[in-house]
Amino acid sequence: MMNQMQNWLAKAAVELGLRIVIGYVLKLPDGREIPAQALLPDLGGNLGTLVFDSAGGLDAGTRRALASQGFSISAFSEPLPNEEFNVENYAEMFAEWGWASNDITKPIWMNEK
Structure with missing residues (x-):
């Protein structure tokens, strides 16, 4: 079952x-598994952007390992209960x-931002 962040x-x-x-889970060369809320493979680093619900859960070594493999990282809070979905955001x-x-091909809307 997806949480609100994953739904949005x-x-x-x-x-x-x-x-x-x-719910992407990345396995690092040292055997550690890093669960992410999502992977958007077409955005950010060569292998995409991993989305986490908190950057605090990733130590500096893990962030370096992810970057060296070609991932970008983004972390933000889950939407608030009274928040409304806005695709423009x-x-x-x-x-x-x-x-x-x-x-x-890069979507046309990305050229407009």
């Missing part, structure tokens, strides 16, 4: 035409992360 990330990805993997955030995919 998935909804934004669908509305904006982006690929997303909800997600479009702005995704545009700030930047386009990284060589597999698919």
Whole structure:
């Protein structure tokens, strides 16, 4: 079952035409598993952006390991109960992360941000 952050990330990805993997778990070379809320493979680093609900859960060594593998990291709070979904907010955030995919064409809306 998805939490509210995952629901909204998935909804934004669908509305904006982006690929997303909800509940992505990355296995590091040392065997550690790093669970993320989601992976957006077309945004940010060469391998995409991993989304976490708190940056505090990632120590500096883990952040370096993720970056060295080609991932960008984004962390933010889960939506508040009274907050309303706004796809434009997600479009702005995704545009700030930047386009990284060589597999698919950059969406037109990213050029407008």
